[in-house]
Each structure stands twice: as C-alpha cells, then as structure tokens.
Amino acid sequence: MKPVIIVAIAFVMLIPQAFAEIYPDLAVKVETVSENLSIPWSIDFAADGRIFFSERTGVLNVIDGGIQKQIMSLNVGGGEGGMLGIALDPDFEYNHYIYIYYTYNELLSTKNKLVRYVETNNSLSEEKILLDDIPGAAYHDGGRIKFGPDGKLYITTGDSGDPNLSQRLDSVAGKILRINSDGTIPDDNPFPDSAVYSYGHRNPQGIDWDESDVLIATEHGPSGWRGVAHDEINLIQAGKNYGWPDVIGDETKDAMTSPLLHSGDDTWAPSGGSFYHGNQIPQWTGKYFVVSLRGESLLTIKFDSEYNVVSFEKLFLGEFGRLRDVVSGPDGLYVLTSNQDERGEPSINDDRILRITAFYDTEKFLIG
Numbered sequence: 001m002k003p004v005i006i007v008a009i010a011f012v013m014l015i016p017q018a019f020a021e022i023y024p025d026l027a028v029k030v031e032t033v034s035e036n037l038s039i040p041w042s043i044d045f046a047a048d049g050r051i052f053f054s055e056r057t058g059v060l061n062v063i064d065g066g067i068q069k070q071i072m073s074l075n076v077g078g079g080e081g082g083m084l085g086i087a088l089d090p091d092f093e094y095n096h097y098i099y100i101y102y103t104y105n106e107l108l109s110t111k112n113k114l115v116r117y118v119e120t121n122n123s124l125s126e127e128k129i130l131l132d133d134i135p136g137a138a139y140h141d142g143g144r145i146k147f148g149p150d151g152k153l154y155i156t157t158g159d160s161g162d163p164n165l166s167q168r169l170d171s172v173a174g175k176i177l178r179i180n181s182d183g184t185i186p187d188d189n190p191f192p193d194s195a196v197y198s199y200g201h202r203n204p205q206g207i208d209w210d211e212s213d214v215l216i217a218t219e220h221g222p223s224g225w226r227g228v229a230h231d232e233i234n235l236i237q238a239g240k241n242y243g244w245p246d247v248i249g250d251e252t253k254d255a256m257t258s259p260l261l262h263s264g265d266d267t268w269a270p271s272g273g274s275f276y277h278g279n280q281i282p283q284w285t286g287k288y289f290v291v292s293l294r295g296e297s298l299l300t301i302k303f304d305s306e307y308n309v310v311s312f313e314k315l316f317l318g319e320f321g322r323l324r325d326v327v328s329g330p331d332g333l334y335v336l337t338s339n340q341d342e343r344g345e346p347s348i349n350d351d352r353i354l355r356i357t358a359f360y361d362t363e364k365f366l367i368g
Helices: 164-165
Strands: 005-008 019-023 028-034 041-046 053-054 060-066 067-073 082-089 097-106 108-119 123-135 143-146 153-156 175-179 196-199 204-209 217-219 232-236 270-275 288-292 297-303 311-315 324-328 332-337 355-360
Touching: 028 060, 041 332, 053 082, 060 082, 060 324, 082 143, 082 153, 123 175, 153 204, 153 270, 204 288, 217 270, 232 270, 288 324, 288 332, 297 324
Parallel strands: 041 082, 204 270, 270 324
Antiparallel strands: 005 019, 019 028, 028 355, 041 053, 053 060, 060 067, 082 097, 097 108, 108 123, 143 153, 153 175, 175 196, 204 217, 217 232, 270 288, 288 297, 297 311, 324 332, 332 355
16 A cells, blocks of 8 residues: 655644555555654543544643644653643643653552643643552553543553562552543442453553444453453443453353454554544545554554444554554644654654545645
8 A cells, every 4th residue: 555645734843754655455545643753652632633642752842823732841760651641621621631641660660650731821730630650561551541432431440560460459460440530430330439440451452432422442451361463342340340451352261251252373463443434535534444553554444333343454564663642633644653662663754643534536736
C-alpha cells in the first residue's frame, strides 16, 4: 500500500512538510499535524479547537491556533512509564479540568498517580491528586484514561510486572478503574468502596465506547513464562475477571471472560483504541481502530450487533512504524507514532501526530 505524494500549501507552521500522503485504495489521505516529538502518548481535543497531547518523557503540550506550546514538564519515571494518559473533563469548556496519569520514582519503588489540574490560558494550576500509589515498574504501567458516556473517569493499570496483582481485588494493579471526576468512588461500582471496575488484566492501554455505550479495551498479551503474543480485544463489563495470568487466548476457566478477539501467535502489541464516530471518513464510521506497536499497523475491526468480528484488517503496515494512540477527533482520525521509544527505527521528523481524512478526487492536485 504505497502512498501518492501530492503538493499542497502549509497554512500553519505545524505542517512544515507541505504535502499529504494519499492512499487511493483506502480513499484517505494522511497529513502531519506535529513532528519531531519525544514519544507522544495521548491526545485530547477541546471544543475551542485546541489540541492537548502528552509526551512520555514528561511534557504536556497544546496546539493553539496553529502554534505548539509546552505547558507542563514533570520529572517522570522511565521505562514504559512517564507522562502517559491525558483527558479533558466533559465540562472542560466551563471548569477547565485536565487529568494526567504519570509515573514517578519514590526511593527504590516506582508508582503511578492520577492528578487533576485547572487550565487557564494554556497554563496549569490547582493540582489535586485523585489516585496515588498505583503500582508501577519499568514495564506494564497501563496509563490510558478516558471519560465514559456515563461521565465517569476510567483508568487502565498494568500488573507492574507482578501478574498475581491482577487477580487481587485489594490491589489497583492489572485493572480497569472507574471513579468520579473528583476522585471519589461511584456508588454503582461493582465492588463496594473500590475503584476496581474489571480485573485480571495484564497491560491494557486502549479503551473506548461504541454508540451503544459498550466498552471495548485492548490488552497486551504475554511475552515470557506464559508464552508470547495472544494480544486481546475485550468487551468490558462491570465486575468481570479477564483471566490474566490464569488464562490467555482461547483458554477458558470458570468465571473468567474470554476476549472477543486475540492475535494468536502474531504479536500486535496493541495500545490505544478508538471507535470512529465522525463523518469525515464515512467508509470507516462505526469501526473500531487499534494502534499496533510491534505490529506497526493500524488495525481496523468491524463488529456485528452481537460483537462478533465481521472483518479485521491491518492498514498502513510498516508505513509509519510503531503506533501508540488513535483517537476520533473533530476533523478526522488522529494517530500518534512511537518510534523514539528505543524499540523503533525513527524516520526523519519522528515522532509525529498524524491526521487521517477522506480523499476522493486526486485530479484536483498535482501528483508527484
């Protein structure tokens, strides 16, 4: 799937390469929104047009009116940790709350925390710690945060290298958590006085809801004593046990929930996941997209009404390297690359934020 390069005009300083890459077989084009980044990890959009995104090395940025600005820098933990998930409050237009999940070192231990800030004129203040002492390690820190259609904040956590924690309900490691926006526990959570929403996870890094408010999550499969690959796509329900480390792939065990789809012996290393709800790419509306790190592709999945997999494709295989996040934005599908994470092979101007939009009439452009 080779792109066709077209000449265009750069209207903002964030697109120094004045071209888009056209994929005629997909009827889409891919443009660079920002480049020369340091491991971008998460992205979110304000109603006023601003784009906020994190870099794993500890930086929070905003793109405002075509100008990119750093608005926070933190001393964060290393490995797979760092500044990870970010989310804007559903009422951001009024309260200007922004949420950040990041890794930190404390003496000889590594932990994660979730913090809420107030944004004013692209600066942050009024730090409020919502969750702390989330087990961390050089690997398996989870880190995706997102508001659900119920207005609650969902947080994915990894097993921090200790698989046994995933099955322990007295630990927040290896879980999907659910809290109110002020850090309190919702009354209708499945376990009393607990933020735990689902458990038995290894390292989930992508969550999103379809138009029926059903939660779908991505999860990294094993890479050691339990075998390799078997990355998962799961339908998440309150209180369910998703099996790690007791079951993987097609294995079953009483009271443990099997994935909708797993990768078998193929390693995807899935990170962010997003349903595409926009109308800019009508052929993709309603499909579930998953970015693949080791697999270096954008996975697209179509479910039927019973959540059986109707179709599965790998798009842009090897075109942009490792991919970390995918989000349905206000003007297309946004994808973050992750080639500066010491596991990829960076190209010129990596890492990048990419925007995918529809493209139909190549005759209007100069083909080169």
